[in-house]
Amino acid sequence: YNPSFVYILNENEKNFNSIVFNIYRVKYHNQVVKMGSESDDCKVMIGVDGGTTSTVCVCMPLLPFSDIHNLPDPLPLLGRAVAGSSNFNSVGEDVARETLEKIIAEALSDAGVKRSAVQAICLGLSGVNHSKDQEKILGWLRSTFPSHVKLYIQNDAVAALASGTMGKLHGCVLIAGTGSISYGFTEDGREARAAGAGPVLGDWGSGYGIAAQALIAVMRAHDGRGPQTKLSSCILQSLGLSSPDELIGWTYADPSWARIAALVPVVVSCAEDGDQVADEILHNAVQELAISVKAVVQRLHLAGEDGKGSFPVVMVGGVLGANKKWNIGNEVTNSILKTYPAACIIRPKVEPAVGAALLALNFLMKETIANDHS
Amino acid sequence: YNPSFVYILNENEKNFNSIVFNIYRVKYHNQVVKMGSESDDCKVMIGVDGGTTSTVCVCMPLLPFSDIHNLPDPLPLLGRAVAGSSNFNSVGEDVARETLEKIIAEALSDAGVKRSAVQAICLGLSGVNHSKDQEKILGWLRSTFPSHVKLYIQNDAVAALASGTMGKLHGCVLIAGTGSISYGFTEDGREARAAGAGPVLGDWGSGYGIAAQALIAVMRAHDGRGPQTKLSSCILQSLGLSSPDELIGWTYADPSWARIAALVPVVVSCAEDGDQVADEILHNAVQELAISVKAVVQRLHLAGEDGKGSFPVVMVGGVLGANKKWNIGNEVTNSILKTYPAACIIRPKVEPAVGAALLALNFLMKETIANDHS
Structure with missing residues (x-):
């Protein structure tokens, strides 16, 4: 060699x-x-x-x-x-x-x-x-x-x-792209996962989950079930549609999760512009992602009995990437560190x-x- | 004739x-x-x-x-x-x-x-x-x-x-079967609808919505993100599966909404047996269904300016059917009558x-x- x-x-x-x-x-x-x-x-x-x-x-x-x-x-x-x-x-x-x-x-x-x-x-x-x-x-x-x-x-x-x-199989990884999953390993080989079951089974912090919640908010604003939101005009514009009614045909036309998840930047942009509905969707997503990490850490006792032990938390996926003001990855990191102060957050190189x-x-x-x- | x-x-x-x-x-x-x-x-x-x-x-x-x-x-x-x-x-x-x-x-x-x-x-x-x-x-x-x-x-x-x-086109209909929709008409021909946009766009009071929430609750209980619930054993038993992990393959295998909605009786039965998680899912569904009716009534002013006017509310679909103790249809009716006391609730014959x-x-x-x- x-x-x-x-x-x-x-x-x-x-x-x-x-x-x-x-x-x-x-x-x-x-x-x-x-x-x-x-x-x-x-x-x-x-x-x-x-x-x-x-x-x-x-x-x-x-x-x-x-x-x-x-x-x-x-x-x-x-x-x-x-x-x-x-x-x-x-x-x-x-x-x-x-x-x-x-x-x-x-x-x-x-x-x-x-x-x-x-x-x-x-x-x-x-x-x-x-x-x-x-x-x-x-x-x-x-x-x-x-x-x-x-x-x-x-x-x-x-x-x-x-x-x-x-290459070391130890710690917890959080992936938040189109889907989301948390997966963890102890040094002695035990493993656990949380979420990662697809949209039907509620991966709400995923890119699909965030975008689907935004589409739902648009429909609710449109038919009077929910508050008005900037998401309506922004999402319709980005899809080239003229009315929320057309979203029904749009979602039926192609059930691809990635196609819906591609709307995440629009949601982030609306939240950055101060839209309350978009902001709440992102806060919920942060909570969901952090909960999935904490569930794995808890089950594997990765932070030790007192919760103060150090362990790697690897974070990957487009949803956790940096944005202008609303940084989902940083918010998730903060939430994890609040519960496990010695967690070692790693963004892979x-x-x-x-x-x-x-x-x-x-x-x-x-x-x-x-x-x-x- | x-x-x-x-x-x-x-x-x-x-x-x-x-x-x-x-x-x-x-x-x-x-x-x-x-x-x-x-x-x-x-x-x-x-x-x-x-x-x-x-x-x-x-x-x-x-x-x-x-x-x-x-x-x-x-x-x-x-x-x-x-x-x-x-x-x-x-x-x-x-x-x-x-x-x-x-x-x-x-x-x-x-x-x-x-x-x-x-x-x-x-x-x-x-x-x-x-x-x-x-x-x-x-x-x-x-x-x-x-x-x-x-x-x-x-x-x-x-x-x-x-x-x-x-045969008269006046009032509001609420359908809650596999999907859900509220649709209303004024006597002078104006119309409005709420929900009815499919599961991606959040028909949460529908049979599909109720059952999907139950499946999500099972996954959350399984991986530590949510509380334990009787839904886990009851749903797995009714599907002939041995572990919640197998639900992932089960939902992937056939995306039919009706197949998932068919689990509603299991959810109702768990709620009737006192399961808190199932009970909360049904209460949320009741709220969602009532909100969709109220959104239509409000937009069409079906109850008049003071909200005291009478108008028909037609309720159909398997989700609104009678159960032993937990009667979704009755709960929705109560919620509607609380807001619109003169609403005339009709179960079609x-x-x-x-x-x-x-x-x-x-x-x-x-x-x-x-x-x-x-």
């Missing part, structure tokens, strides 16, 4: 899904000769982040275990690929499987390494909630990768947590797919140590 | 969609010879109630205008047919059109009368919200019925109102399709009188 990579910043890759993170691409192709006499000697790890709307796959060199607690900064990235959703609940199993197989092949191709170089793969996939989900995905990949390649299947929230803890790759490294190390001791 | 019909009670037809009403089938076929020398002399009116889940069509003899304020009791019914949804928003235009054409033909066939006997048709259809919706449906039927046949297209809420007012037919008669009479005066 040769640490003297040349890192080249790729500005276009700095902003994905409204999360600001830093991805540095290794000019690996020029350096590969330094790694050994044969390029076949190179070993890589793969991380996949399969969200509801897109899938990202990264290929990184297999870092030495000794680096785990002192990772190189920036992290070496060999290849990267992006595809559509790989959530089998929404796109179906055939499409999900094809997407995953293709995106891994593309990331390897982008990195210029062979499939035989892969030592470990960690997939963080939305839609994976049960062990039988994990077994299904394992079955898909096992036919492509020989048995010595380590495969780890997790919920996409786990990859997001790892992107903040740099790498994307979840990199978190998944680091997770693969951690899992691999634990397995290796366990085997050495047996 | 010969009033000496023989009415035969058909017990099987007494209960539809949890609304108790009385339908009496006329043994018309034995009597038709009394109506004139030729069966061609008979004239009929057609009423259609196109809800979200099913469509009902009735064929009735064209009553003399002089009967309108003193309708025969029971009402004469010649034929009746039932079909699936005719809401073009949910089944598409082709299926909706075919369903409507077929169900009218079936009702005529059931009545044993020819298409040429039809004088007026009133369709109360869910999904009809704009004049362009009305024009579309008119276009479909006009190709089948000659220009002297009067065609009236309304929202299905209007037919439900008419089923309580026996005939089904909405009959309301639509009576509406056709009223429209026809108004047009005839207007023409006579011109």
Whole structure:
């Protein structure tokens, strides 16, 4: 393993899904000769982040275990690929499987390494909630990768947590994008989640939840059930509609959650302009998001018996991003710190797919140590 | 027109969609010879109630205008047919059109009368919200019925109102089934509606809304965000699931609103057993339903300037039906009467399709009188 990579910043890759993170691409192709006499000697790890709307796959060199607690900064990235959703609940199993197989092949191709170089793969996939989900995905990949390649299947929230803890499975992650979920792990491997069940089951702090509440407020103002609000004119204008009645057809026309969640900036803008209804919707969302984190922390006793212990809280997703005045992420942070003053709030600097790759490294190390001791 | 019909009670037809009403089938076929020398002399009116889940069509003899304020009791019914949804928003235009054409033909066939006997048709259809919706449906039927046949297209809420007012377009109707809507008319023809925009746009007092809130409460109890509730065990048992986690897959598997709304009896039963969470959900639903009626009454000034005037409030739909102890309909009634003490609460004794037919008669009479005066 040769640490003297040349890192080249790729500005276009700095902003994905409204999360600001830093991805540095290794000019690996020029350096590969330094790694050994044969390029076949190179070993890589793969991380996949399969969200509801897109899938990202990264290929990184297999870092030495000794680096785990002192990772190189920036992290070496060999290849990267992006595809559509790989959530089998929404796109179906055939499409999900094809997407995953293709995106891994593309990331390897982008990195210029062979499939035989892969030592470990960690997939963080939305839609994976049960062990039988994990077994299904394992079955898909096992036919492509020989048995010595380590495969780890997790919920996409786990990859997001790892992107903040740099591969360590400890603490709580809050994701608030189109959907929302809190997911936590103790250091001894217990886990718990809250929310993340979709809009029907009430993820009210999510982007979908915020925007849906705003649409409801517009309807209520229109038919006399609720107070007037700036949301009415702002939302209609942003959708190119002339009357709230037309919102009925608009919502029927396409049930996509992301399409509704895209209205969040309008709600934030109305709240920043002093609209009481929009302000209340955002305050409720902050409360919902904070409650979902606190439920996980409480169940796992992450803050210890006295609630004063320190633990990581990783926060990701467009809803938690910075705005002009109304900063949902900061409000959630304040609410969490009020209850757990020693919580360590982390905004990840790498994307979840990199978190998944680091997770693969951690899992691999634990397995290796366990085997050495047996 | 010969009033000496023989009415035969058909017990099987007494209960539809949890609304108790009385339908009496006329043994018309034995009597038709009394109506004139030729069966061609008979004239009929057609009423259609196109809800979200099913469509009902009735064929009735064209009553003399002089009967309108003193309708025969029971009402004469010649034929009746039932079909699936005719809401073009949910089944598409082709299926909706075919369903409507077929169900009218079936009702005529059931009545044993020819298409040429039809004088007026009133369709109360869910999904009809704009004049362009009305024009579309008119276009479909006009190709089948000659220009002297009067065609009236309304929202299905209007037919439900008419089923309580026996064809008079005055007052407010509250429908709380799978969805919910309030719809009102003044005697001089102004109209207003509230809610009825579907679950995304927050029909929280509806059957879907009640059941969705219950599912959300189960998830919150499960992951620590909310209090424990009997709803958890009762809902899981009724769905044959073993863990709240499985609710996620269950809701993803089929987005049908009616499937979720079918859980309302479980919620009512838990509330009757003293469960606080279920009780609060039902109280919120009562408030939402009452607010939607009050919003319409207020906008139309149905209770006059002092709020003391009398006006009909027609209440229909399974959610408002009687239960053991927790009677949602009675609670809504109490809330309405608290604000509008002279409101006349009506539980219809005939089904909405009959309301639509009576509406056709009223429209026809108004047009005839207007023409006579011109």
